[in-house]
Amino acid sequence: MALEVKLDAFEGPLDLLLHLIEKNKVDIYDIPIAEITRQYMEYIKAMETEDMNVMSEFLVMAATLLDIKCKMLLPAEVNEEGEEEDPRAELVEKLIEYKMCKYMSMELKDMRFDADKHMYKNPTIPKEVLEYKAPVNYDELLSDANLEALSRIFEEVLKRAEDKIDPIRSKFGEIKKENVDLEKKQEVVFGYLRSHKHCSFRNLLSEQRSKMDTIVTFLILLELIKISAVVVKQESENDDIDIECVNIDDNLGMLLES
């Protein structure tokens, strides 16, 4: 049994219910739930996969059927109008609705086939029309404005501007955040040098983001040269700087402490 069959024919529990019922319609008058279960298990086996969706759909269906069976065993419920409620009514109602929905969906499918033969057109609005700008209607635009209102608005704006100034805090100087954390930067550069031993300055810089980062990295390198932790070489002006690490580990500890 192909998987597609399951997708199309066994979409939902009601569908599954319908299908199984239709199969038994001809001569079997009473179908025990046990029998439906058995058939269902066969179906599952035939699919060779235990699809959780199909299984849970079946559980919903079986529970619905059991619920109705239980209601049938109990004394009939009486509704507000004093009529006995048929527990099957709800299921019948649902089945009718579902059957109608199935039928209508088939009708829609046919209609779509015919409608697809028409073609529509994308907008082609002439440039002259697109570029047209409506003249401003000043009477409408400024209908509720006059000079008095304008001067009142201006006073309000000024007043608000005054209110915004915090008389105390506005006198404080500005404190700027330091953008580059020197210690962290050192560790990053050291880490890079430790893992590379021999590297180019440009590669080292490729990990830096801002101008400040670049400058600090260069200063760290100068410091390293000073304490003889690295040896640098540059063939000619504007060339890349070749960095070679010399007993870097011993020296770095010193630098970090200082």
Place this chain on the structure above:
Amino acid sequence: MDKKEAYGTIEAILFAVGNSVEIETIATALDVSKEEVLEYIDDMQTEYAKKNRGIQIVRLENSVQLRTKDDYYDALIKVTNVPKKQTLSDSAYEVLSIVAYKQPVTRMDVEKVRGVNSDHIINRLVELSLIEEKGRLNAPGKPIVFGTTEQFLRSFGVASLEELPEMSNDMIEEFKVEAEKEVEVNLKMDV
């Protein structure tokens, strides 16, 4: 404005805009009543029906739009790239028919009829502009309600929802009999 000029203007508008245009918008542009516009469009539809015309006016609720006649489909596919037809699964058609016939509906309403969660399909239909959100229900959780779109009307070739096929009474009666039988069969007690 004389009648002929009105026809010309309406054709110019519908052609340039390409999309559907509300009758009311046309009435405002022509400075005539909506009834007059409808009358003009009737005349034009008769004119367009002639063999030497390749286009026709289609009515979509309160709007109109130009489209090609289906007679020329075969010639057209030789020239233009036919927009790829979005195929819908059978379950998508089911959800669509529920929304079309029972709108406005919530996700829950659809699920109740089909018996399975249909959120995924609903989302897909919204994506295809066949259905759209139509507001929220004044009920617990304020669930979104869905309805069909103008694109739905276009795709299924109907001018309004009223033109959707109706179920005949015979059909409904038949379904009822079937459903009752099926339920009966299942309720014979012998677990």
Place this chain on the structure above:
Amino acid sequence: MDKKEAYGTIEAILFAVGNSVEIETIATALDVSKEEVLEYIDDMQTEYAKKNRGIQIVRLENSVQLRTKDDYYDALIKVTNVPKKQTLSDSAYEVLSIVAYKQPVTRMDVEKVRGVNSDHIINRLVELSLIEEKGRLNAPGKPIVFGTTEQFLRSFGVASLEELPEMSNDMIEEFKVEAEKEVEVNLKMDV
């Protein structure tokens, strides 16, 4: 294919494509010669020239295209440019009042008073011809200065800027008292 059907097919093709279509493509689709297509198009152009048509066929080198007749541009503008009721927002009035009272002002001046960037509103007021550029300030960056326009005077029904109401004395007095109070507070802090 009879002539009328050919006209219809050509119209359908040109409509659906929207852009220009080569004569040759049409000939292939109709299975006729290019000369025949040209003949058909001649006939169609005559037909389209009538008053009751809103579109026309234009010839471009070896292609043809459907276009809106320019006679109907005015009607089309009414459809595409639905006039929105234009009103000024409260913030636009604020900016306008600042420009009116403190002109010439730069964008920066306005921003300082309002505490928020007001470039967008300034641009809109320039577009509406209520304010305009009045030159550049001799300061770093040579910022543009703005002032009110003649349209502004006309709209507010005044002959000149002198007629702008002065700030009420009460208001000025109030500002003074506030400012003095603040200075006092600041002086105390400094000690």
